[in-house]
Amino acid sequence: MRLRLTLWFVFAVVIVVLAGAAGIYAVLSAELQDDLDARLSQQLARYGEAVSTAQDESALVDMTRTYLEGRGANALRAGGFILALKTRSGAIISNSDEVRLEDLPEAQALLAGGPRFLIDAELGGHEYRVAGTLVRAGAEPVGAVQIAGSLEDIGNTLDRVLLLLAVGGALGCVLVGTGSWVLVGQALDPVRRITQTAAAISREDLTRRIDYQGPVDEIGQLAATMDAMLDRIEKAFASQEQFISDVSHELRTPLTIIKGHLQVLDREQELDPERVRQEHALVIDELDRMDRLVNDLLTLARASRTDLLRKEPIELDLFLTSLVEQGPHLGDRDWTVDHLPRGVLVADQDRLTQVFLNLMQNAVAHTEPGQVIALGGRRHPEQGVVRLWVRDEGEGMDEQVRQHVFERFYRGDGEAAGGRVGLGLAIVKALVVAHGGEVSVESERGRGACFTVEVPFGEPSGQAPR
Numbered sequence: 001m002r003l004r005l006t007l008w009f010v011f012a013v014v015i016v017v018l019a020g021a022a023g024i025y026a027v028l029s030a031e032l033q034d035d036l037d038a039r040l041s042q043q044l045a046r047y048g049e050a051v052s053t054a055q056d057e058s059a060l061v062d063m064t065r066t067y068l069e070g071r072g073a074n075a076l077r078a079g080g081f082i083l084a085l086k087t088r089s090g091a092i093i094s095n096s097d098e099v100r101l102e103d104l105p106e107a108q109a110l111l112a113g114g115p116r117f118l119i120d121a122e123l124g125g126h127e128y129r130v131a132g133t134l135v136r137a138g139a140e141p142v143g144a145v146q147i148a149g150s151l152e153d154i155g156n157t158l159d160r161v162l163l164l165l166a167v168g169g170a171l172g173c174v175l176v177g178t179g180s181w182v183l184v185g186q187a188l189d190p191v192r193r194i195t196q197t198a199a200a201i202s203r204e205d206l207t208r209r210i211d212y213q214g215p216v217d218e219i220g221q222l223a224a225t226m227d228a229m230l231d232r233i234e235k236a237f238a239s240q241e242q243f244i245s246d247v248s249h250e251l252r253t254p255l256t257i258i259k260g261h262l263q264v265l266d267r268e269q270e271l272d273p274e275r276v277r278q279e280h281a282l283v284i285d286e287l288d289r290m291d292r293l294v295n296d297l298l299t300l301a302r303a304s305r306t307d308l309l310r311k312e313p314i315e316l317d318l319f320l321t322s323l324v325e326q327g328p329h330l331g332d333r334d335w336t337v338d339h340l341p342r343g344v345l346v347a348d349q350d351r352l353t354q355v356f357l358n359l360m361q362n363a364v365a366h367t368e369p370g371q372v373i374a375l376g377g378r379r380h381p382e383q384g385v386v387r388l389w390v391r392d393e394g395e396g397m398d399e400q401v402r403q404h405v406f407e408r409f410y411r412g413d414g415e416a417a418g419g420r421v422g423l424g425l426a427i428v429k430a431l432v433v434a435h436g437g438e439v440s441v442e443s444e445r446g447r448g449a450c451f452t453v454e455v456p457f458g459e460p461s462g463q464a465p466r
Contacts, residue, residue, distance in 0.1 A: 009180040017169035040131040087143035101146040110144035127151040206234040254286035296423040303430035309348040331364035338376030358424040359390040367394030393448040
């Protein structure tokens with residue numbers, strides 16, 4: 001890319017130089033020719049003044065010779081002009097023996113009464129600009145005068161200008177090419193570093209960063225975006241590895257238990273039906289636990305999908321009261337409602353029910369029979385959100401546990417610190433985030449816990465309630 005950009009810059013300069021040279025050449029050529037035409041016309045006017053008193057052809061010839069021998073010759077010589085007079089009688093007066101202007105067809109046409117002319121002509125192997133006009137003696141036309149100026153000076157001037165433009169253009173191309181190569185290299189250095197960093201990154205080394213130091217332009221923004229992306233990738237890989245480790249640990253336990261019970265049965269010489277039923281029940285319990293774990297993992301894996309939710313209007317008061325009515329099936333607690341928010345929330349009712357059942361099961365796990373577990377909610381129209389909560393008066397948790405409670409398989413310091421184990425709260429957070437909301441917890445050790453779910457009101461999707 002560096003070479004291509006440099007070549008494009010040089011190509012652009014070449015085009016500009018060529019266009020500029022063509023324009024300069026055309027303008028300068030026209031101006032030089034106009035200047036030569038003006039000087040030719042001026043010489044004709046001077047000659048006309050010098051012979052204006054001639055009354056006949058003989059007097060015109062004498063005055064022309066006098067003009068060419070006197071001051072007029074100096075003016076003609078200084079400008080490099082050639083003057084030739086041809087009379088009707090055939091007399092020819094000229095200040096040059098080499099260039100015969102009188103042989104031009106236009107000179108004959110002037111004698112025949114033709115118009116004044118200004119032409120380019122090749123005479124003696126050289127290019128000339130020739131101006132001619134009819135000369136009168138009194139009222140009678142008696143001759144034709146022509147004055148020629150060489151075009152070689154103009155050609156030489158234009159050649160020198162083209163040479164200077166060519167040299168200047170070549171130097172300009174070299175300078176632009178060199179400057180472009182350096183500047184483009186500096187500009188693309190972050191891109192090169194991005195490429196090298198991306199090539200050096202592997203699953204074993206995700207710590208490499210671009211660390212761009214420069215202006216916050218498009219390249220700077222690209223480098224910053226790449227560093228941020230690498231941060232997310234590193235965190236994702238770390239989270240994935242931790243997740244796989246946790247899952248392996250969680251699945252190993254029930255598999256070990258199942259294998260152990262089956263091996264016990266294999267060692268029995270005579271199977272006792274009652275013993276078989278007991279072992280069968282234990283194996284089924286462990287398989288059920290594995291099934292729940294797998295389902296929880298699938299829920300977490302699907303939580304980031306855009307088609308996870310099927311939103312519909314939910315009557316909040318009915319939703320909370322129905323959840324409280326399900327509470328006694330989860331545990332013998334004092335289930336109550338703190339406050340009904342009223343109104344409608346647009347959300348996925350099944351997923352939101354899953355969120356609160358997980359929170360209610362968590363509350364049951366950390367309270368004693370008869371303790372209060374309360375649900376409630378409030379609308380906040382000024383913020384466009386509704387806050388729903390599950391509150392308990394159980395054992396609570398330490399601050400360290402509270403900060404990590406929504407992480408997968410987080411154990412804290414065990415039950416002594418109020419640690420929560422498993423995927424339930426991680427699923428809660430994933431489903432709430434999928435709704436565009438947030439979940440938080442307030443708790444102190446020995447003073448219960450309050451989990452708050454904050455979700456936006458949402459817009460009805462037009463789907464019929466399921």
